[in-house]
Amino acid sequence: MNYRDDLRGVRAAITGGTSGLGLALMDELLMRGARVAFVARDPKRVAAVAAERPGVVGLVGDIGRKDDIYPLATQITGLLGSLDVLVNNASSLGPTPLALLADTQCEEFEAALALNVLGAFRLTKALLGALAASAREHGGALVLNVSSDAAIEPYARWGAYGSSKAALRQMSRIWNAELADERIRVLALDPGDMDTPLHRLALPDADPATLRRPADAAREFADVITSTLDDLRENMSMGVR
Ligand SMILES: NC(=O)c1ccc[n+]([C@@H]2O[C@H](COP(=O)([O-])OP(=O)(O)OC[C@H]3O[C@@H](n4cnc5c(N)ncnc54)[C@H](OP(=O)(O)O)[C@@H]3O)[C@@H](O)[C@H]2O)c1
Numbered sequence: 001m002n003y004r005d006d007l008r009g010v011r012a013a014i015t016g017g018t019s020g021l022g023l024a025l026m027d028e029l030l031m032r033g034a035r036v037a038f039v040a041r042d043p044k045r046v047a048a049v050a051a052e053r054p055g056v057v058g059l060v061g062d063i064g065r066k067d068d069i070y071p072l073a074t075q076i077t078g079l080l081g082s083l084d085v086l087v088n089n090a091s092s093l094g095p096t097p098l099a100l101l102a103d104t105q106c107e108e109f110e111a112a113l114a115l116n117v118l119g120a121f122r123l124t125k126a127l128l129g130a131l132a133a134s135a136r137e138h139g140g141a142l143v144l145n146v147s148s149d150a151a152i153e154p155y156a157r158w159g160a161y162g163s164s165k166a167a168l169r170q171m172s173r174i175w176n177a178e179l180a181d182e183r184i185r186v187l188a189l190d191p192g193d194m195d196t197p198l199h200r201l202a203l204p205d206a207d208p209a210t211l212r213r214p215a216d217a218a219r220e221f222a223d224v225i226t227s228t229l230d231d232l233r234e235n236m237s238m239g240v241r
Contacts, residue, residue, distance in 0.1 A: 006033070009033070010085060011034065011083050011134075012087065015039045015119070017038025017040055018040040020198060021218060021221075024217070025218040026056070030056065037059060037079060037080055039061050040060070057079045064092065064114040072123070084138065084141050085143075085229070088146065092112045093198065093202055101160075111160075117167045117171065120171070140184070140233055141184045142187070143184065144187050145188045146189065168188060173186075187224065189221060192212050193211050194213065194214045
């Protein structure tokens with residue numbers, strides 16, 4: 001099936017767009033006709049990724065830093081015009097090498113929560129007005145939070161990361177219930193184990209041949225984005241809430 005252009009006119013923002021899943025998802029959304037803004041910390045990588053993709057908005061910022069959130073949100077909505085889809089993808093593993101909770105520093109635990117939970121919360125909150133306006137105008141908007149099986153399975157040495165992903169998953173469910181009347185869906189999706197720098201940092205001995213390609217997970221995520229927006233928009237045209 002050819003999905004080219006099925007997201008034409010959709011405006012999307014992705015945190016962590018210079019590597020792994022975020023980069024692959026950006027390319028998939030661009031191929032489908034979306035306009036995309038992305039955020040990452042390394043200015044050289046942001047400039048290089050944006051330079052290769054004409055029309056893409058590359059923003060430098062740290063989602064784990066409270067003071068970066070409003071300037072980023074303002075730039076995202078200002079440069080894209082508004083926002084239909086937010087993907088909270090940037091993530092911290094907590095301590096690396098991965099450590100037992102007893103050996104995890106409080107600051108390392110805090111850093112995982114600051115990015116994976118609070119960062120996603122703050123950015124969603126800062127962009128809620130734009131998402132609600134898009135939902136009113138076009139029928140629906142979507143926040144996609146990138147989760148993990150560590151949100152559910154109690155893997156040893158994944159304590160800071162797993163706890164933060166569990167909180168992100170539950171926060172997504174609550175946002176989703178609270179925002180249903182505004183036609184904003186909030187989903188938490190697990191991309192599965194992928195061959196990325198984050199995975200190599202966590203499990204350096206893993207055989208890459210056993211891991212998914214980020215592009216495959218990105219295609220599935222883009223399918224979810226497409227079908228969710230289609231459902232919301234179709235339901236609005238039929239008067240269903
Ligand atoms: N890889 C897996 O096997 C796997 C499995 C399950 C779930 N996931 C989830 O999938 C998502 C993507 O992971 P990935 O493996 O694709 O990671 P990745 O390849 O390491 O890429 C991470 C991206 O996030 C950016 N980033 C990191 N910290 C940031 C911060 N504080 N503020 C803004 N940007 C930041 C990085 O750029 P800078 O460093 O320049 O900021 C980079 O662009 C994460 O939520 C992860 O938990 C991954």
